[in-house]
Every structure is written in structure tokens, then in C-alpha cells.
Amino acid sequence: MPSFLKKLKIADYVIAAILVAFFGYVALTVEGKLNYEWRWELIPNYILRYREDQDVWFANLLLQGLFNTIRISIYASVLALILGTILGIARTAENLTVRMLARTYLELLRNIPPVVIVFIFFFFLSQQLIDWLNLDRWARGIARSDNVHIWEFFFGEMRRFPSLIAGVIVLALFESAFVGEIVRAGIQSIPQGQREAARSIGMSRLQEMRYIVLPQAMKKVVPPMANQFITLIKDSSIISLISVQELTYKTVELVASTRLIFEAWLTTAAFYFVICFTLSMLFRRLERQR
């Protein structure tokens, strides 16, 4: 008998039994009362599909969405890290106006629902930026060019490039506030003596920040930053609201066209879970090794 089984008490068995009963009941209700017909066998096709005419496997809706979610998460984290670092520095600035601006940004993001923020950022900022840069035309040009494959590896379908960028910008702006808080905490955790020593050898504020405070602060904030990255992956589902073709959006599409409500959403949930849980385990292990 494995050792963990020996540790189980009566209460554990009771709880386990209740859980089994509950989920059994839910499954039966779905199938019986709602008259739902489970069609799990269709799901694999919407992940990977084999095209006989071209003799290739290609990523279907769900996997495309997953890839886009990964791309968006990576780019948005990089951008959020840059913006957040600036914000974090601004939060600890000597200048009152700079400090107040950064604080206002944070409080706005904290006290407005994420969905509302996403729409506001989308219409007021990223949409303007994309129009202004004329990204639409540029991306359509790329889509017709020869090395489109390389571009697609990094950005997915090129015709959707502006939308992807919009998603990245919105997500990064949203997360930057929280990254900024982490950076601020890191900066403030560096003892005052470090700054005084830097100043005593004649460093400017900028040099003091760049060579002394930030390198130490950034090392300290790796663990909370890793957690924030996982949070960002989960939060990325919210940009499905602005039609960015990531995993959640693709699932909505799939459900709308196939009615595979439970199967599709459970599969998507599993995708998110596996990615986030794996990363969280990985970060925990790396953290222990440090």
C-alpha cells in the first residue's frame, strides 16, 4: 500500500465519496435532463487535423488558439515588463508629479473592472496606434510575400496581425500596473544605504538606479514576477472580447459552430491548466535550486 494511503482518515473517505457523488450527479444531469449527447470523439479533430489531399497534419481551431495564446503571452510579458519597470521606477521617483501619475494609473486599473479596461484600452489606445502605424496594410503586404512562413511562426496568421498586436498591447498595459507594483516593492526593498553609497561616489540618480538598485531589485522580484507571468496567461483570455484569435476566442467559435459546449470548454480548461500548472511547478523547482 503506498504510504499516502495509510495517512488517509475516515474524514478523507467521506469527502472523497461526496465529491464523487456530486460530479456523478452533475454528469448525469447534463446527460439526462439536458438531453446532452457527449461527443468527445470529435474533439481531437479540432486540435490536430489530417488533411488527406495535402498529406499534412495541421493545427485546427483549438491548437491555433493555444499557439496564439502562447505568442501573445510571451510578447505581452516582455512589453509589460518594460512598461512595468518604468512604472515601478516612477512610483519611487522623487518628483511628486511623476509619482502621482504612476499612482493614478495603478489606482485606475485596480478600481475599474478588467473587461471595461480592455475595451477602453482597445478603442482609445491600441486601435489608434494600429491605425496610425498603418499596420493593416503592412501585414497584408507580408501575407502575400514569400517569407510569410517565418512571420507566421512568430505571429500566427498575418492577416490577423493587427488584431494580435492590439491584444498584446491591451494585455501588456493591463498587466503593467501589477508588474509595476512588483518592481516598486523590489526597489523599496533595497536598503537606503545602497543608494547613499552610490550617491557618495558621485553617481547620478539614473546611474544609481541602473547600476545599483535595479540589478538587485530585479533579482529579488523573480519569484513574484514568475507568478505574474502565469496570471498573465490566464488573464489573456479576456482579450477574446476584442476578437483576438486566442484560445478562448477560438473555443467560443468552435462551440458556436459545433455545439460541443462541454467538451470544448473542458478541453480548453485543460489546456490552460496544463500550461499554467507546469510553469508553476517549474518555477517552484527553479526557485528551490537558487
Next chain:
Amino acid sequence: MPGEIIIQADHIDKFFGTFKALDDVSLTVRQGERVVVCGPSGSGKSTLIRCFNGLENHDAGRLTVEGVELHEGSPKIRELRQNVGMVFQQFNLFPHLTVLENLTIGPMKVRKLSRRAAEETARKYLDRVHIPEQADKKPGQLSGGQQQRVAIARSLCMEPRVMLFDEPTSALDPEMIGEVLDVMVELAQSGMTMVVVTHEMGFARKVADTMVFMEQGRIVETSPPETFFTNPESARARLFLDQILEH
């Protein structure tokens, strides 16, 4: 005392909120002079020498260091700090850099020296503080005494004209105090202008040209060590000396 004036404080006051940390303090430090500042805890010793390199700003009076008048937001403060070294009680070495990098970062980033020139200077001063072999370690791997000597070397690498010490041995285990004081004595013998806050009266006797005794933000007594140790003018200084010389 001959020599040009390096630090000139005229009637300076310093407030923290409503608390008066410096009260009408006047002091002159000349080239090559060694000033030792002592006094009970909270008497304003740190505040005073922190004013000398602009880590604190005085609120009234005039303070001139190296001919530069200091006040809040002095534009010349950075230039001045390169000529005024500061050694802290807690060392304040940069833990993410090696010993050598601690010594070269100032000369390279502030004085814009080449890495080679900066490292050459750094090794010279590591020799001077007797730890040439620790150059590639991180500060955390050194003993307290070694760390404080690195901190002294870090200041010296900027080739300052005056060195400020704020209780440089107070955070050290007793057996390490000697090695740091030895380095400071050698520095004094080399002719460096020094302002040292310390309770190490043996050191003071050995190197001080001027003893300064502070209490409650005021300079109560300024006298040569011969007078100060044998026959202090103020009753407070006498009491203080009795207390710290007892043990």
C-alpha cells in the same frame, strides 16, 4: 594650522521635522587635518558629516566644501562628491558586484575611466588595504573587517581630497576592529584629510589633530587631543570620556 580650507561650516542648523538635529554648528577642516568627532548617541555626529557630502541638506547657515557652497539641489553636488569619500558604519558595499567591480564602477561610470585604468587603480588600493587576493569574491563572502576595508578602498578609488568616516568600526566584531583602524592610521599618515566619527579613543589619540565633542546637536568642545583627553573644558565631555574610557 596651515593648509587651505576644505570644509567650512558656519552656524549651520538642521531640522528633522520640528526636531533640531544640528544647532548652530561651526567647524573648519583644513587640508591634511584629521578631525575626530565624538559624543553620545543621537548627538548629531552622523547628521553633521552627512551634510558634508550632501546626503543631508542643512536648513540654515553656510556650508562650503572644497569651495563649493552646498544647499538643497546644488548643481555641483555630484562633482563635489567625487572629491569627498564616505565610509559608512554598515559598509554598504554593492552585494551584486564583485570586490573589484565595487571598486571600478565609480571610476568607470562617474569618472569615465577605461576598464583597464579603473582596474589598475582598484588593485593599487586593494593592496593599500591589504586584501589584494579578494578581488574576485562577492562582498558577502568576506568578513566584516575585510568588507569595511573594501569600502575604504572603494572611496579611495575616486581619488578624493577628503574622507568622511561614520563610525567605521561600530558594526565590527572586536577582533576585526584593529585591521580597519590600522588601514585608517596608514591613510592618515599618507596625509589624507579625514573627518572621523568614532568612539575609538586609542585611534583618536594616535591620529587626531582636532577633537570635536557634540551633544544634542551642538558642538560643545573643539580642542587638540592633548587638552581634550587630559583636561577637557566641558564637564559633559569629561563625563563622556570617563564613561567610554572605563571599558
